[in-house]
Amino acid sequence: MVSKALIAASTKxxxxxxxxxxxxxxxxxxxxxxxxxxxxxxxSDGMLYPVLHRLEKDGLIxxxxxxxxxxxxxxxxxxxxxxxxxxxxxxxxWMSVHEALSRLWKPSQAYSA
Amino acid sequence: xxxELEEAIRKWRGTLxxxxxxxxGYVEELESHLRDEIEAAQASGTDVKSAFYRAVENLxxxxxxxAEFHKTQTRRLSGRSPxxxxxxxxxxxxxxxxxxxxxxxxxxxYSLINIVGLALGMACCILILSWVQDEYSYDxxxxxxxxxxxxxxxxxxxxxxxxxxxxxxxxxxxLVQEYPEVLRAVRVQAGWERWNFNYxxxxxxxxxxxxxxxxxxxxxxxxxLKGDPKTALQDPHSIVLTxxxxxxxxxxxxxMGKVIRKDDDVDMLVTGVxxxxxxxxxxxxxxxxxxxxxxxxxxxKLDSWDYLQFATYIEIAENVDxxxxxxxxxxxAQRHSxxxxxxxxxxxxxxxHLNSSHMNFWMTxxxxxxxxxxxxxxxxxxxxxLLTACINFMNLATARYATRAKEVGMRKVVGARRTDLIKQFxxxxxxxxxxxxGIAILLVMLLLPAFNQLSGKExxxxxxxxxxxxxxxxxIALFTGLVSGSYPSLFLSSFSPTQVFRIVSYLGAYxxxxxxxxxxxxxxxxxxxxxxxxxxxxxxxxxxxxxxxxYDSKNIITFAAYGNFRRDFASVRTELLQDPHIINAxxxxxxxxxxxxxxxxxxxxxxxxxxxxxxxxxxGDYDFLDTFSLQMAAGRFYSRDYPTDADNFVxxxxxxxxxxxxxxxxxxxxxKEKKGRIIGVVKDYHGGSLHEPIRPMVIEHGxxxxxxxxxxxxxxxxxxxFLEKKWGKFVPGEPFQYRFVDESIQNFYQTERRVGRIxxxxxxxxxxxxxxxxxxxxxxxAERRTKEIGIRKVMGARVGGIIVMLSKEFIKWVLMANLIAxxxxxxxxxxxxxxxxxxxxxxxxxxxxxALLALFIAVLTVSYQAVRAATANPVQSLRxx
Numbered sequence: 001m002v003s004k005a006l007i008a009a010s011t012k013x014x015x016x017x018x019x020x021x022x023x024x025x026x027x028x029x030x031x032x033x034x035x036x037x038x039x040x041x042x043x044s045d046g047m048l049y050p051v052l053h054r055l056e057k058d059g060l061i062x063x064x065x066x067x068x069x070x071x072x073x074x075x076x077x078x079x080x081x082x083x084x085x086x087x088x089x090x091x092x093x094w095m096s097v098h099e100a101l102s103r104l105w106k107p108s109q110a111y112s113a
Numbered sequence: 114x115x116x117e118l119e120e121a122i123r124k125w126r127g128t129l130x131x132x133x134x135x136x137x138g139y140v141e142e143l144e145s146h147l148r149d150e151i152e153a154a155q156a157s158g159t160d161v162k163s164a165f166y167r168a169v170e171n172l173x174x175x176x177x178x179x180a181e182f183h184k185t186q187t188r189r190l191s192g193r194s195p196x197x198x199x200x201x202x203x204x205x206x207x208x209x210x211x212x213x214x215x216x217x218x219x220x221x222x223y224s225l226i227n228i229v230g231l232a233l234g235m236a237c238c239i240l241i242l243s244w245v246q247d248e249y250s251y252d253x254x255x256x257x258x259x260x261x262x263x264x265x266x267x268x269x270x271x272x273x274x275x276x277x278x279x280x281x282x283x284x285x286x287x288l289v290q291e292y293p294e295v296l297r298a299v300r301v302q303a304g305w306e307r308w309n310f311n312y313x314x315x316x317x318x319x320x321x322x323x324x325x326x327x328x329x330x331x332x333x334x335x336x337x338l339k340g341d342p343k344t345a346l347q348d349p350h351s352i353v354l355t356x357x358x359x360x361x362x363x364x365x366x367x368x369m370g371k372v373i374r375k376d377d378d379v380d381m382l383v384t385g386v387x388x389x390x391x392x393x394x395x396x397x398x399x400x401x402x403x404x405x406x407x408x409x410x411x412x413x414k415l416d417s418w419d420y421l422q423f424a425t426y427i428e429i430a431e432n433v434d435x436x437x438x439x440x441x442x443x444x445x446a447q448r449h450s451x452x453x454x455x456x457x458x459x460x461x462x463x464x465x466h467l468n469s470s471h472m473n474f475w476m477t478x479x480x481x482x483x484x485x486x487x488x489x490x491x492x493x494x495x496x497x498x499l500l501t502a503c504i505n506f507m508n509l510a511t512a513r514y515a516t517r518a519k520e521v522g523m524r525k526v527v528g529a530r531r532t533d534l535i536k537q538f539x540x541x542x543x544x545x546x547x548x549x550x551g552i553a554i555l556l557v558m559l560l561l562p563a564f565n566q567l568s569g570k571e572x573x574x575x576x577x578x579x580x581x582x583x584x585x586x587x588x589i590a591l592f593t594g595l596v597s598g599s600y601p602s603l604f605l606s607s608f609s610p611t612q613v614f615r616i617v618s619y620l621g622a623y624x625x626x627x628x629x630x631x632x633x634x635x636x637x638x639x640x641x642x643x644x645x646x647x648x649x650x651x652x653x654x655x656x657x658x659x660x661x662x663x664y665d666s667k668n669i670i671t672f673a674a675y676g677n678f679r680r681d682f683a684s685v686r687t688e689l690l691q692d693p694h695i696i697n698a699x700x701x702x703x704x705x706x707x708x709x710x711x712x713x714x715x716x717x718x719x720x721x722x723x724x725x726x727x728x729x730x731x732x733g734d735y736d737f738l739d740t741f742s743l744q745m746a747a748g749r750f751y752s753r754d755y756p757t758d759a760d761n762f763v764x765x766x767x768x769x770x771x772x773x774x775x776x777x778x779x780x781x782x783x784x785k786e787k788k789g790r791i792i793g794v795v796k797d798y799h800g801g802s803l804h805e806p807i808r809p810m811v812i813e814h815g816x817x818x819x820x821x822x823x824x825x826x827x828x829x830x831x832x833x834x835f836l837e838k839k840w841g842k843f844v845p846g847e848p849f850q851y852r853f854v855d856e857s858i859q860n861f862y863q864t865e866r867r868v869g870r871i872x873x874x875x876x877x878x879x880x881x882x883x884x885x886x887x888x889x890x891x892x893x894x895a896e897r898r899t900k901e902i903g904i905r906k907v908m909g910a911r912v913g914g915i916i917v918m919l920s921k922e923f924i925k926w927v928l929m930a931n932l933i934a935x936x937x938x939x940x941x942x943x944x945x946x947x948x949x950x951x952x953x954x955x956x957x958x959x960x961x962x963x964a965l966l967a968l969f970i971a972v973l974t975v976s977y978q979a980v981r982a983a984t985a986n987p988v989q990s991l992r993x994x
Contacts, residue, residue: 026142027149045150046173049142072149075142 023078234502235553241495251466271727323398340385418450505886534606542598637930645938663798665742699736748793768809802861895982915983
């Protein structure tokens, strides 16, 4: 299980990454996170929505109400241009953290470098 | 019971809607999520009921989600949650107002003192500020007022500089030609009377003229009711009347094209009618005509650089650096006329009213210029009076706080925050302030006629259409309310409930009310300073009134010497003296007509040729000395027994001192190209007002423009009747206009007396307001110490001792206030007194008097309560809980 703090920190890049492959709605996003992480990342479902709203307010994503095939109203979110830039910045940051940790966890390489 | 999914979702939605953080869209989105989740669970075989509950559980607690939603809102500066009501209108406002009204009903005396004090203070403040506003409003009604300047002259001669509003007659033309930024210029003589215009039986001798250049009405935008401002004065024989003068002459007939006669030989055509000149215009006139006319009539030298009898006004372009322009034109008179002693400066039109008292207005009389110092002092007084009233309010409110402390405690216990309490007390004092404002407005309406009489203004209290005044009033009320409420509210609300409920601790805090003492002291500083000012002004006026001017001004009538009064005064005089009431008569410039006319063309035996001095001269004939009861210091006055006297001179003592003679009689003396000898020295007397020092004077032998008639005391009416008859005989057709010399002298100090009266009224009011506050405080203190006094009396204290005990503290405060009020009063009054060449000394008596007066008033106020408390029966005060 991943800690709460880490989940909170990773929510934003996670959502942006999922939306990169096209527009989506809340329930689907959560399902995707669950399946990708193999259940390791467990979000409290309700908490996703405030985050989505904040991202929208910050201009990183757009939302649109649609009627789905089953006739249910769903709010679809999609990435904005600003969101794409934000995502690439997030990716760099996460990758540099990832690399640093990877090196630390292989002592011989880390010290020789 | 079967599970109804739709019903369950409806209920769930209801719980979400209760949370104010959710808006419609949010809940719908969550519901959509919930349904997806339930369907997915059902698809994998779970029953509806548990699918629903699991989905709800997964979504999380409504409050937490709500809080997260709230965080996504833009952060407000106030930190207020979006679902809280806005704070401009406190939720409990009506409750506060109700509470305030209840408090007023319950504590009638206290509320009365509070409201009346505030209302009086506000009424004073409104009156004074409208006076100040009126003083600043002069000449601002011209749309281009900011671009109009008057060309003033400084005349540098004889080591002195004199200032005049007149300027060299051709200067306007020169300025327009030489400086592109000067657009237009106009010469003006305005305010004179006695020009002989007439329309049928109606003559204009009592109406004021304006002799101006043609573009006058283009620069000064007095509104035209008929005619065209651009062309009205193009023709030299045109005349423009004010509405009332036109009405007087022509009634309801159309005035345009009518003919007004001048001197029964020149016809002037009416070419325009303007609205009556507003009171706040420094130019006052009833009719205007082109100045070109005066060339024929008065041989005016309209092209001479030495002719300074016209005021010149210029209109400059927008955005001109006036300081720079002022520098550039300073020496224009010297450039055009070698040897000219005139340096010109520009004065903004809007500055003229308040900044002209040091100027001579030879041909454009402006009898009542304003005074910047007075405006400043009055503004200060207004603020002081208002602050005194506010301080009162604060004092009384804090003094009563013990009775409110429990209320504060209660409110805190049941959950009032500090901000709520501050709001409550501020609100309360604001409500009181607005009630006071209402009363103040009524008071102002009531007092305005009296105030107008006092100030010589004609202000009206027009609430309609005067947005500025309205906003000002509201601002004053709000300011008063907030300032008055600030101390009690911040102070009271700072207690913790436990403190408030422990009686001992708040009694301690009450005794320690250091700030309140400071407030009382400040209040008395204002009051004492005002008393000092009033005392000094009145002492100075008294001093002026009783000062020996060196001549007798009583029982003397003067009038202009026209007709035979001028041509053949000797025989007229004999005729006048036949009347038994008339003691003496002379033809002269009476001392009351001013300090005399200056000249530097003076020479005497042994004068250093390089030295340049100014002498002043007045005319006087043989009887000048006796008519005014002047005293000789040496030699003799002009006498009919010495035919050569007409070539000689009588000077005053100051002139002798200046020339450095010990024995001046017989010394050669040249005055304006007339060579002669000094035959007498008259004792110094004050020509003009006591603002001016005594100048070196020459009394020239000859006739003045005025006839002065000395009559027997108590025979004024008979003398006037007799003179009127003679006037009708010698100057037929002209109205007889006369003045009493002592009245003219009093007129020099009209402004001072008026200001003195105003300040006195407001001092009395300020003292009254301060006393109200003191009275309230004293009664409160006496009340709080009822038991203590009872016990003291039981133990054997005397009434006198208790009165002293109760008054001691107040007396201490008043004495302390004196320490600061004295220097303040000294500074203010010294500045004012410096405007007088002859003035009272600022002795300690004045300050002591003010201190004693303040002390007396304070003791009187406090002692009523003190005596009442001290003489109360201890049995009652101790029994009462």
